[in-house]
Amino acid sequence: MLINKPNDIRPSEITDKTVYKQRRRFLQGAGALLGVTATGGLMALGTPPRDLQGNKIFKDLPRGIASIDGPLTDYEDATTYNNFYELGVGKSGPAENAALFKTDPWSVTVAGECEKPGTLTLEDFLKPHALEERIYRLRCVETWSMVIPWVGFSLGDALKRFQPTRDAKFVIFETLFDPDRLVMQNFDLLDWPYQEGLRIDEAMHPLTTLAIGMYGEVLPKQNGAPLRLVVPWKYGFKSIKSIVSIKFSKARPKTTWSDLQPEEYGFYANVNPDVSHPRWSQKRERPLGEWFKKDTLLFNGYAEQVAGLYKGMDLKKHY
Amino acid sequence: MFVLLLMPALALLVMDLGANPVETITHHTGDWALRILLLTLAITPLRKLTGWREWVRLRRMFGLYSFFYVLLHLLTYLVLDRELRIGGVWEDIIERPYITIGFTAFLMLIPLAVTSTDGMVRRLGRNWARLHMLVYPATLCAVLHFLWLVKADLREPLAYMGLFALLMLLRAPIPLWRKSR
Numbered sequence: 001m002l003i004n005k006p007n008d009i010r011p012s013e014i015t016d017k018t019v020y021k022q023r024r025r026f027l028q029g030a031g032a033l034l035g036v037t038a039t040g041g042l043m044a045l046g047t048p049p050r051d052l053q054g055n056k057i058f059k060d061l062p063r064g065i066a067s068i069d070g071p072l073t074d075y076e077d078a079t080t081y082n083n084f085y086e087l088g089v090g091k092s093g094p095a096e097n098a099a100l101f102k103t104d105p106w107s108v109t110v111a112g113e114c115e116k117p118g119t120l121t122l123e124d125f126l127k128p129h130a131l132e133e134r135i136y137r138l139r140c141v142e143t144w145s146m147v148i149p150w151v152g153f154s155l156g157d158a159l160k161r162f163q164p165t166r167d168a169k170f171v172i173f174e175t176l177f178d179p180d181r182l183v184m185q186n187f188d189l190l191d192w193p194y195q196e197g198l199r200i201d202e203a204m205h206p207l208t209t210l211a212i213g214m215y216g217e218v219l220p221k222q223n224g225a226p227l228r229l230v231v232p233w234k235y236g237f238k239s240i241k242s243i244v245s246i247k248f249s250k251a252r253p254k255t256t257w258s259d260l261q262p263e264e265y266g267f268y269a270n271v272n273p274d275v276s277h278p279r280w281s282q283k284r285e286r287p288l289g290e291w292f293k294k295d296t297l298l299f300n301g302y303a304e305q306v307a308g309l310y311k312g313m314d315l316k317k318h319y
Numbered sequence: 320m321f322v323l324l325l326m327p328a329l330a331l332l333v334m335d336l337g338a339n340p341v342e343t344i345t346h347h348t349g350d351w352a353l354r355i356l357l358l359t360l361a362i363t364p365l366r367k368l369t370g371w372r373e374w375v376r377l378r379r380m381f382g383l384y385s386f387f388y389v390l391l392h393l394l395t396y397l398v399l400d401r402e403l404r405i406g407g408v409w410e411d412i413i414e415r416p417y418i419t420i421g422f423t424a425f426l427m428l429i430p431l432a433v434t435s436t437d438g439m440v441r442r443l444g445r446n447w448a449r450l451h452m453l454v455y456p457a458t459l460c461a462v463l464h465f466l467w468l469v470k471a472d473l474r475e476p477l478a479y480m481g482l483f484a485l486l487m488l489l490r491a492p493i494p495l496w497r498k499s500r
Contacts, residue, residue: 074338081338089472091339144339189471260471279415279468281407288338293402 056216058151064134065154065206066305072135073146075215077288082222083140084241085189086175086182093184094222101181101221103242108227112172112248115163122226126212128161129153133216134209136232138239139271139300143293145285150230151213156204159246164200168248171203172196173229173240182242190256196240197253197267198231199309207232207305210243233302235269266319270310271300275319320377324384327351328391341399348395352388353461355381357482360458364489379435382454386432389425421464427457458483 087094106122177193179185209230219225224241257265273296284293359381411418466476
Protein backbone atom coordinates (compact mmCIF):
# COMPACT_ATOMS: atom_id res chain seq x y z
CA MET A 1 0.00 0.00 0.00
CA LEU A 2 1.18 3.43 -0.89
CA ILE A 3 1.41 5.85 1.94
CA ASN A 4 1.04 9.44 0.86
CA LYS A 5 2.87 11.93 2.96
CA PRO A 6 0.76 14.88 3.90
CA ASN A 7 1.35 17.90 1.79
CA ASP A 8 3.83 19.88 3.80
CA ILE A 9 3.90 23.02 1.68
CA ARG A 10 2.02 25.75 3.43
CA PRO A 11 -0.46 27.71 1.27
CA SER A 12 1.43 30.93 1.97
CA GLU A 13 4.46 29.48 0.25
CA ILE A 14 2.64 28.98 -2.98
CA THR A 15 3.61 31.80 -5.25
CA ASP A 16 0.94 34.25 -6.17
CA LYS A 17 -0.13 33.45 -9.69
CA THR A 18 0.70 36.81 -11.23
CA VAL A 19 4.15 36.83 -9.64
CA TYR A 20 4.64 33.29 -10.85
CA LYS A 21 3.66 34.29 -14.35
CA GLN A 22 6.00 37.23 -14.32
CA ARG A 23 8.87 35.08 -13.09
CA ARG A 24 8.11 32.55 -15.73
CA ARG A 25 8.13 35.18 -18.39
CA PHE A 26 11.40 36.51 -17.11
CA LEU A 27 12.90 33.02 -17.08
CA GLN A 28 11.59 32.44 -20.58
CA GLY A 29 13.24 35.67 -21.60
CA ALA A 30 16.51 34.90 -19.88
CA GLY A 31 16.52 31.38 -21.29
CA ALA A 32 15.79 32.74 -24.71
CA LEU A 33 18.65 35.20 -24.45
CA LEU A 34 21.01 32.34 -23.63
CA GLY A 35 19.52 30.05 -26.23
CA VAL A 36 19.99 32.54 -29.00
CA THR A 37 23.59 33.12 -28.03
CA ALA A 38 24.20 29.41 -28.34
CA THR A 39 22.46 28.90 -31.65
CA GLY A 40 22.69 32.36 -33.15
CA GLY A 41 25.44 31.44 -35.57
CA LEU A 42 23.49 28.55 -37.02
CA MET A 43 20.18 30.24 -37.59
CA ALA A 44 19.24 30.88 -41.17
CA LEU A 45 18.44 34.50 -41.90
CA GLY A 46 14.77 35.24 -41.87
CA THR A 47 13.84 32.32 -39.66
CA PRO A 48 12.61 33.31 -36.22
CA PRO A 49 14.34 31.52 -33.33
CA ARG A 50 12.11 28.99 -31.57
CA ASP A 51 12.48 26.91 -28.46
CA LEU A 52 13.14 23.18 -28.75
CA GLN A 53 9.44 22.46 -29.28
CA GLY A 54 9.28 25.00 -32.07
CA ASN A 55 7.16 27.43 -30.07
CA LYS A 56 7.46 31.16 -29.88
CA ILE A 57 9.53 32.21 -26.88
CA PHE A 58 7.24 34.95 -25.57
CA LYS A 59 3.65 33.74 -25.56
CA ASP A 60 0.32 35.16 -24.51
CA LEU A 61 1.72 38.50 -23.47
CA PRO A 62 -0.79 41.23 -22.60
CA ARG A 63 -1.18 43.93 -25.23
CA GLY A 64 0.71 47.15 -24.47
CA ILE A 65 -0.69 50.68 -24.54
CA ALA A 66 -1.92 51.94 -27.93
CA SER A 67 -1.05 48.71 -29.74
CA ILE A 68 -2.44 48.61 -33.27
CA ASP A 69 -3.83 45.61 -35.09
CA GLY A 70 -1.33 45.44 -37.90
CA PRO A 71 -0.91 44.16 -40.57
CA LEU A 72 2.61 43.28 -39.40
CA THR A 73 5.68 43.70 -41.56
CA ASP A 74 7.08 40.34 -42.74
CA TYR A 75 9.53 38.97 -40.21
CA GLU A 76 12.10 38.49 -42.96
CA ASP A 77 11.79 42.09 -44.15
CA ALA A 78 12.03 43.41 -40.61
CA THR A 79 15.20 41.41 -39.93
CA THR A 80 17.07 41.80 -43.23
CA TYR A 81 16.41 45.47 -43.99
CA ASN A 82 18.03 47.38 -41.16
CA ASN A 83 19.89 50.56 -40.39
CA PHE A 84 22.51 49.59 -37.83
CA TYR A 85 25.77 51.15 -38.98
CA GLU A 86 27.68 49.35 -36.22
CA LEU A 87 27.07 46.11 -38.14
CA GLY A 88 26.99 47.34 -41.74
CA VAL A 89 26.13 50.38 -43.81
CA GLY A 90 23.86 48.76 -46.40
CA LYS A 91 20.44 47.49 -45.45
CA SER A 92 21.51 43.83 -45.55
CA GLY A 93 24.92 44.32 -43.86
CA PRO A 94 23.63 44.26 -40.27
CA ALA A 95 21.99 40.84 -40.71
CA GLU A 96 25.07 39.49 -42.49
CA ASN A 97 27.49 40.63 -39.78
CA ALA A 98 25.22 39.76 -36.85
CA ALA A 99 26.97 36.48 -36.01
CA LEU A 100 30.07 38.33 -34.78
CA PHE A 101 28.02 40.32 -32.30
CA LYS A 102 27.99 38.38 -29.01
CA THR A 103 25.42 39.85 -26.62
CA ASP A 104 26.03 37.65 -23.62
CA PRO A 105 27.05 38.66 -21.00
CA TRP A 106 25.51 42.11 -21.08
CA SER A 107 25.19 44.82 -18.49
CA VAL A 108 23.59 48.22 -18.30
CA THR A 109 25.01 51.20 -16.43
CA VAL A 110 22.64 53.83 -15.08
CA ALA A 111 24.29 57.07 -13.99
CA GLY A 112 23.93 60.83 -13.72
CA GLU A 113 21.26 62.80 -11.91
CA CYS A 114 19.67 60.00 -9.89
CA GLU A 115 19.64 58.67 -6.33
CA LYS A 116 20.47 55.07 -7.13
CA PRO A 117 22.99 54.81 -9.95
CA GLY A 118 24.64 51.48 -10.68
CA THR A 119 25.69 48.82 -13.14
CA LEU A 120 23.31 45.89 -13.46
CA THR A 121 23.48 42.64 -15.35
CA LEU A 122 20.82 42.52 -18.04
CA GLU A 123 18.96 39.89 -16.00
CA ASP A 124 18.83 42.16 -12.95
CA PHE A 125 17.89 45.14 -15.07
CA LEU A 126 14.92 43.28 -16.57
CA LYS A 127 13.81 41.32 -13.50
CA PRO A 128 11.09 43.57 -12.06
CA HIS A 129 9.34 44.22 -15.35
CA ALA A 130 6.34 42.38 -16.76
CA LEU A 131 6.61 42.02 -20.50
CA GLU A 132 3.96 43.15 -22.95
CA GLU A 133 3.42 42.81 -26.66
CA ARG A 134 3.43 46.32 -28.13
CA ILE A 135 2.50 46.52 -31.79
CA TYR A 136 3.73 49.86 -33.08
CA ARG A 137 4.38 51.64 -36.35
CA LEU A 138 8.03 52.42 -37.00
CA ARG A 139 8.77 55.24 -39.43
CA CYS A 140 12.29 55.74 -40.76
CA VAL A 141 13.42 59.22 -41.79
CA GLU A 142 14.37 57.58 -45.12
CA THR A 143 10.60 57.30 -45.78
CA TRP A 144 10.09 53.57 -45.33
CA SER A 145 8.02 52.16 -42.51
CA MET A 146 7.20 48.95 -40.68
CA VAL A 147 4.71 47.64 -38.15
CA ILE A 148 6.46 45.58 -35.49
CA PRO A 149 5.15 43.58 -32.53
CA TRP A 150 7.75 44.44 -29.90
CA VAL A 151 8.22 42.57 -26.64
CA GLY A 152 9.04 45.00 -23.88
CA PHE A 153 7.83 47.43 -21.23
CA SER A 154 7.69 51.15 -20.55
CA LEU A 155 11.09 52.78 -20.22
CA GLY A 156 9.66 55.03 -17.50
CA ASP A 157 9.02 52.04 -15.21
CA ALA A 158 12.70 51.15 -15.42
CA LEU A 159 13.89 54.74 -14.98
CA LYS A 160 11.84 55.24 -11.79
CA ARG A 161 13.80 52.47 -10.05
CA PHE A 162 16.93 54.62 -10.19
CA GLN A 163 15.11 57.61 -8.69
CA PRO A 164 16.00 60.48 -11.00
CA THR A 165 16.48 63.79 -9.16
CA ARG A 166 14.85 67.12 -10.00
CA ASP A 167 17.90 67.95 -12.08
CA ALA A 168 17.24 65.06 -14.44
CA LYS A 169 15.89 66.99 -17.44
CA PHE A 170 17.12 64.64 -20.14
CA VAL A 171 17.99 60.97 -20.55
CA ILE A 172 21.02 59.95 -22.61
CA PHE A 173 21.49 56.48 -24.09
CA GLU A 174 24.60 54.86 -25.51
CA THR A 175 25.14 51.82 -27.70
CA LEU A 176 27.91 49.34 -26.88
CA PHE A 177 31.34 50.36 -28.16
CA ASP A 178 33.35 47.25 -29.04
CA PRO A 179 34.89 47.14 -32.53
CA ASP A 180 35.56 43.39 -32.17
CA ARG A 181 31.86 42.67 -31.90
CA LEU A 182 30.41 45.64 -33.77
CA VAL A 183 32.73 45.45 -36.73
CA MET A 184 31.92 48.72 -38.47
CA GLN A 185 33.12 50.61 -35.39
CA ASN A 186 36.57 49.95 -36.87
CA PHE A 187 35.69 52.57 -39.47
CA ASP A 188 35.29 56.27 -38.97
CA LEU A 189 31.67 56.41 -40.16
CA LEU A 190 29.87 57.90 -37.21
CA ASP A 191 31.10 59.38 -33.96
CA TRP A 192 31.06 56.10 -31.99
CA PRO A 193 29.48 55.09 -29.74
CA TYR A 194 26.04 55.97 -31.06
CA GLN A 195 24.28 58.28 -28.64
CA GLU A 196 20.65 59.32 -28.42
CA GLY A 197 18.59 61.27 -25.97
CA LEU A 198 15.07 62.16 -24.88
CA ARG A 199 13.57 64.90 -22.79
CA ILE A 200 12.63 63.42 -19.39
CA ASP A 201 8.88 63.74 -20.07
CA GLU A 202 9.32 61.94 -23.39
CA ALA A 203 11.33 59.24 -21.66
CA MET A 204 8.66 58.83 -18.95
CA HIS A 205 5.80 58.63 -21.45
CA PRO A 206 4.22 55.16 -21.30
CA LEU A 207 4.52 54.72 -25.08
CA THR A 208 8.30 54.94 -24.84
CA THR A 209 9.40 51.34 -24.75
CA LEU A 210 12.42 49.29 -23.88
CA ALA A 211 12.27 46.18 -26.04
CA ILE A 212 14.02 42.84 -25.67
CA GLY A 213 12.07 40.97 -28.30
CA MET A 214 9.89 41.17 -31.40
CA TYR A 215 7.43 38.81 -33.11
CA GLY A 216 7.34 36.76 -29.90
CA GLU A 217 11.07 36.10 -30.20
CA VAL A 218 14.22 37.49 -28.70
CA LEU A 219 15.47 40.58 -30.56
CA PRO A 220 17.71 39.60 -33.47
CA LYS A 221 21.10 41.27 -33.20
CA GLN A 222 20.60 43.39 -36.29
CA ASN A 223 17.45 44.76 -34.63
CA GLY A 224 19.35 45.93 -31.56
CA ALA A 225 19.72 42.97 -29.21
CA PRO A 226 19.64 42.56 -26.35
CA LEU A 227 18.01 45.83 -25.28
CA ARG A 228 16.79 48.70 -27.42
CA LEU A 229 14.65 51.77 -27.27
CA VAL A 230 11.39 52.10 -29.23
CA VAL A 231 9.91 55.59 -29.53
CA PRO A 232 7.10 55.02 -32.00
CA TRP A 233 6.25 58.67 -32.70
CA LYS A 234 9.81 59.62 -33.64
CA TYR A 235 11.93 58.75 -36.66
CA GLY A 236 13.66 55.41 -36.25
CA PHE A 237 17.14 56.77 -35.60
CA LYS A 238 15.97 57.96 -32.16
CA SER A 239 15.25 54.35 -31.18
CA ILE A 240 18.82 53.48 -30.20
CA LYS A 241 19.94 49.85 -30.29
CA SER A 242 22.05 47.59 -28.06
CA ILE A 243 22.02 49.94 -25.08
CA VAL A 244 24.75 49.72 -22.42
CA SER A 245 24.40 53.11 -20.79
CA ILE A 246 21.52 55.25 -19.54
CA LYS A 247 22.32 58.61 -18.00
CA PHE A 248 20.16 61.31 -16.45
CA SER A 249 21.37 64.74 -17.40
CA LYS A 250 20.68 68.38 -16.67
CA ALA A 251 21.69 69.54 -20.15
CA ARG A 252 20.40 68.47 -23.53
CA PRO A 253 22.84 65.88 -24.86
CA LYS A 254 24.56 65.65 -28.20
CA THR A 255 22.92 63.00 -30.33
CA THR A 256 24.73 61.17 -33.09
CA TRP A 257 22.89 62.09 -36.31
CA SER A 258 21.87 65.53 -35.17
CA ASP A 259 25.48 66.26 -34.28
CA LEU A 260 26.72 64.99 -37.66
CA GLN A 261 24.20 66.94 -39.75
CA PRO A 262 22.19 69.33 -37.59
CA GLU A 263 20.31 70.87 -40.51
CA GLU A 264 19.00 67.42 -41.48
CA TYR A 265 18.36 65.64 -38.20
CA GLY A 266 16.89 67.46 -35.23
CA PHE A 267 16.98 66.51 -31.56
CA TYR A 268 13.23 65.91 -31.44
CA ALA A 269 12.87 64.07 -34.77
CA ASN A 270 9.14 63.73 -34.33
CA VAL A 271 7.47 62.17 -37.36
CA ASN A 272 5.84 65.08 -39.16
CA PRO A 273 4.63 65.04 -42.79
CA ASP A 274 4.68 68.85 -42.92
CA VAL A 275 8.33 69.28 -42.00
CA SER A 276 10.31 68.62 -45.14
CA HIS A 277 13.73 67.02 -44.84
CA PRO A 278 16.63 68.19 -47.04
CA ARG A 279 16.84 64.70 -48.56
CA TRP A 280 13.34 63.33 -48.47
CA SER A 281 9.86 64.74 -48.56
CA GLN A 282 8.22 63.31 -45.45
CA LYS A 283 4.64 63.54 -46.73
CA ARG A 284 4.38 59.89 -47.68
CA GLU A 285 6.00 56.61 -46.73
CA ARG A 286 6.49 53.17 -48.20
CA PRO A 287 5.60 50.23 -45.95
CA LEU A 288 8.34 47.63 -46.40
CA GLY A 289 7.49 44.97 -48.93
CA GLU A 290 5.00 47.18 -50.75
CA TRP A 291 5.09 48.93 -54.12
CA PHE A 292 2.82 51.78 -53.16
CA LYS A 293 3.19 54.54 -50.63
CA LYS A 294 0.75 55.86 -48.08
CA ASP A 295 0.33 59.16 -46.28
CA THR A 296 2.51 59.76 -43.25
CA LEU A 297 0.65 60.79 -40.10
CA LEU A 298 1.61 63.51 -37.61
CA PHE A 299 3.55 61.91 -34.74
CA ASN A 300 3.35 58.71 -36.78
CA GLY A 301 -0.31 58.36 -35.80
CA TYR A 302 0.29 58.78 -32.06
CA ALA A 303 -0.78 62.43 -31.83
CA GLU A 304 -3.59 61.53 -29.44
CA GLN A 305 -1.05 60.15 -26.96
CA VAL A 306 1.90 62.50 -27.36
CA ALA A 307 0.86 65.82 -28.91
CA GLY A 308 0.50 67.26 -25.40
CA LEU A 309 4.23 66.89 -24.83
CA TYR A 310 4.88 69.57 -27.43
CA LYS A 311 2.14 72.07 -26.64
CA GLY A 312 3.15 75.57 -27.64
CA MET A 313 6.28 74.43 -29.48
CA ASP A 314 6.93 75.36 -33.09
CA LEU A 315 7.41 71.91 -34.57
CA LYS A 316 8.96 73.35 -37.72
CA LYS A 317 11.66 75.00 -35.66
CA HIS A 318 12.12 72.16 -33.18
CA TYR A 319 12.22 69.40 -35.80
CA MET B 320 28.97 43.12 -75.75
CA PHE B 321 25.47 44.29 -76.65
CA VAL B 322 23.97 41.37 -74.76
CA LEU B 323 26.38 41.77 -71.86
CA LEU B 324 25.30 45.35 -71.23
CA LEU B 325 21.67 44.27 -71.26
CA MET B 326 22.27 41.80 -68.43
CA PRO B 327 21.87 44.26 -65.54
CA ALA B 328 18.44 45.21 -66.86
CA LEU B 329 17.41 41.58 -67.29
CA ALA B 330 18.73 40.81 -63.82
CA LEU B 331 15.98 43.03 -62.40
CA LEU B 332 13.42 40.53 -63.64
CA VAL B 333 14.93 37.62 -61.77
CA MET B 334 16.78 39.08 -58.79
CA ASP B 335 15.46 39.22 -55.23
CA LEU B 336 14.26 42.79 -54.86
CA GLY B 337 14.17 42.54 -51.06
CA ALA B 338 12.09 44.44 -48.54
CA ASN B 339 12.12 47.72 -50.46
CA PRO B 340 11.83 46.77 -54.15
CA VAL B 341 11.53 50.34 -55.44
CA GLU B 342 14.73 51.35 -53.66
CA THR B 343 16.51 48.24 -54.99
CA ILE B 344 15.50 49.04 -58.57
CA THR B 345 16.43 52.72 -58.17
CA HIS B 346 19.89 51.90 -56.83
CA HIS B 347 20.50 49.11 -59.36
CA THR B 348 19.64 51.22 -62.41
CA GLY B 349 21.52 54.23 -61.03
CA ASP B 350 24.64 52.18 -60.28
CA TRP B 351 24.72 50.73 -63.78
CA ALA B 352 24.04 54.04 -65.49
CA LEU B 353 27.08 55.51 -63.72
CA ARG B 354 29.30 52.45 -64.23
CA ILE B 355 28.61 52.31 -67.95
CA LEU B 356 29.05 56.06 -68.26
CA LEU B 357 32.52 55.72 -66.73
CA LEU B 358 33.24 52.77 -69.05
CA THR B 359 32.31 55.05 -71.95
CA LEU B 360 34.88 57.55 -70.75
CA ALA B 361 37.46 54.77 -70.48
CA ILE B 362 37.29 54.00 -74.21
CA THR B 363 39.47 56.86 -75.42
CA PRO B 364 42.29 56.23 -72.89
CA LEU B 365 42.13 52.52 -73.76
CA ARG B 366 42.48 53.33 -77.42
CA LYS B 367 45.49 55.50 -76.74
CA LEU B 368 47.11 52.91 -74.49
CA THR B 369 46.54 49.93 -76.75
CA GLY B 370 46.67 51.68 -80.10
CA TRP B 371 43.67 49.60 -81.15
CA ARG B 372 41.27 51.84 -83.08
CA GLU B 373 38.26 49.51 -82.92
CA TRP B 374 37.52 50.59 -79.35
CA VAL B 375 35.82 53.68 -80.74
CA ARG B 376 33.12 51.59 -82.37
CA LEU B 377 32.08 50.43 -78.91
CA ARG B 378 31.91 53.93 -77.51
CA ARG B 379 28.54 54.88 -78.94
CA MET B 380 26.95 51.67 -77.74
CA PHE B 381 28.33 52.21 -74.23
CA GLY B 382 27.10 55.78 -74.19
CA LEU B 383 23.62 54.84 -75.37
CA TYR B 384 23.41 51.98 -72.90
CA SER B 385 24.31 54.35 -70.10
CA PHE B 386 21.50 56.64 -71.26
CA PHE B 387 19.16 53.65 -71.32
CA TYR B 388 19.92 52.96 -67.63
CA VAL B 389 19.58 56.66 -66.85
CA LEU B 390 16.08 56.54 -68.36
CA LEU B 391 15.16 53.44 -66.33
CA HIS B 392 16.53 55.15 -63.22
CA LEU B 393 14.55 58.33 -63.89
CA LEU B 394 11.35 56.43 -64.71
CA THR B 395 11.63 54.41 -61.51
CA TYR B 396 11.98 57.64 -59.56
CA LEU B 397 9.13 59.42 -61.38
CA VAL B 398 6.62 56.57 -61.42
CA LEU B 399 7.37 54.39 -58.40
CA ASP B 400 8.98 56.84 -56.02
CA ARG B 401 7.29 60.18 -56.74
CA GLU B 402 4.13 58.44 -58.01
CA LEU B 403 3.96 60.87 -60.95
CA ARG B 404 3.16 63.81 -58.69
CA ILE B 405 4.69 66.70 -60.57
CA GLY B 406 4.60 68.96 -57.51
CA GLY B 407 6.73 66.50 -55.58
CA VAL B 408 9.22 66.18 -58.43
CA TRP B 409 9.47 69.95 -58.77
CA GLU B 410 10.00 70.34 -55.02
CA ASP B 411 12.78 67.74 -55.20
CA ILE B 412 14.51 69.51 -58.08
CA ILE B 413 14.33 72.89 -56.36
CA GLU B 414 15.08 71.89 -52.77
CA ARG B 415 17.23 68.79 -52.86
CA PRO B 416 20.73 69.37 -54.26
CA TYR B 417 21.36 65.72 -55.11
CA ILE B 418 18.20 65.64 -57.21
CA THR B 419 19.03 69.00 -58.81
CA ILE B 420 22.43 67.78 -59.90
CA GLY B 421 21.15 64.36 -60.97
CA PHE B 422 18.51 66.02 -63.10
CA THR B 423 21.16 68.33 -64.56
CA ALA B 424 23.22 65.31 -65.57
CA PHE B 425 20.15 63.85 -67.28
CA LEU B 426 19.48 67.10 -69.19
CA MET B 427 23.08 67.21 -70.40
CA LEU B 428 22.92 63.63 -71.63
CA ILE B 429 19.78 64.17 -73.75
CA PRO B 430 21.47 66.08 -76.63
CA LEU B 431 24.28 63.53 -76.62
CA ALA B 432 21.87 60.64 -77.10
CA VAL B 433 19.88 62.56 -79.72
CA THR B 434 22.98 63.38 -81.78
CA SER B 435 24.44 59.89 -81.62
CA THR B 436 23.33 58.81 -85.10
CA ASP B 437 25.72 58.68 -88.06
CA GLY B 438 23.66 61.33 -89.81
CA MET B 439 23.95 63.70 -86.90
CA VAL B 440 27.68 63.12 -86.59
CA ARG B 441 28.07 64.06 -90.28
CA ARG B 442 25.72 67.00 -90.12
CA LEU B 443 27.30 68.56 -87.05
CA GLY B 444 30.86 68.03 -88.20
CA ARG B 445 33.35 69.66 -85.84
CA ASN B 446 30.55 70.90 -83.62
CA TRP B 447 29.65 67.30 -82.82
CA ALA B 448 32.90 66.75 -80.95
CA ARG B 449 32.47 70.09 -79.21
CA LEU B 450 28.90 69.22 -78.14
CA HIS B 451 29.96 65.83 -76.87
CA MET B 452 32.42 67.43 -74.47
CA LEU B 453 29.24 67.73 -72.37
CA VAL B 454 29.82 64.16 -71.28
CA TYR B 455 32.51 65.37 -68.85
CA PRO B 456 30.36 67.75 -66.80
CA ALA B 457 27.47 65.26 -67.06
CA THR B 458 29.60 62.50 -65.52
CA LEU B 459 30.84 64.85 -62.83
CA CYS B 460 27.21 65.70 -62.00
CA ALA B 461 26.32 62.00 -61.93
CA VAL B 462 29.12 61.26 -59.45
CA LEU B 463 28.11 64.25 -57.29
CA HIS B 464 24.49 63.02 -57.41
CA PHE B 465 25.68 59.80 -55.79
CA LEU B 466 28.06 61.53 -53.38
CA TRP B 467 25.44 63.95 -52.10
CA LEU B 468 22.71 61.39 -51.53
CA VAL B 469 24.84 59.16 -49.31
CA LYS B 470 24.28 59.82 -45.61
CA ALA B 471 27.55 58.83 -43.99
CA ASP B 472 29.52 56.12 -45.79
CA LEU B 473 31.20 58.00 -48.64
CA ARG B 474 33.55 55.21 -49.70
CA GLU B 475 31.67 53.98 -52.77
CA PRO B 476 30.86 57.37 -54.34
CA LEU B 477 34.42 58.52 -53.58
CA ALA B 478 35.74 55.47 -55.43
CA TYR B 479 33.71 56.53 -58.47
CA MET B 480 35.01 60.08 -58.06
CA GLY B 481 38.56 58.73 -58.02
CA LEU B 482 37.92 56.72 -61.17
CA PHE B 483 36.45 59.78 -62.87
CA ALA B 484 39.48 61.86 -61.84
CA LEU B 485 41.81 59.18 -63.21
CA LEU B 486 39.97 59.07 -66.53
CA MET B 487 40.19 62.85 -66.80
CA LEU B 488 43.88 62.79 -65.89
CA LEU B 489 44.53 60.32 -68.69
CA ARG B 490 43.19 62.97 -71.06
CA ALA B 491 45.64 65.57 -69.86
CA PRO B 492 48.12 66.62 -72.53
CA ILE B 493 51.03 64.65 -71.12
CA PRO B 494 53.76 63.84 -73.70
CA LEU B 495 53.75 60.15 -72.69
CA TRP B 496 50.22 59.63 -73.98
CA ARG B 497 50.83 61.74 -77.08
CA LYS B 498 53.64 59.48 -78.25
CA SER B 499 51.60 56.32 -78.22
CA ARG B 500 48.85 57.87 -80.29
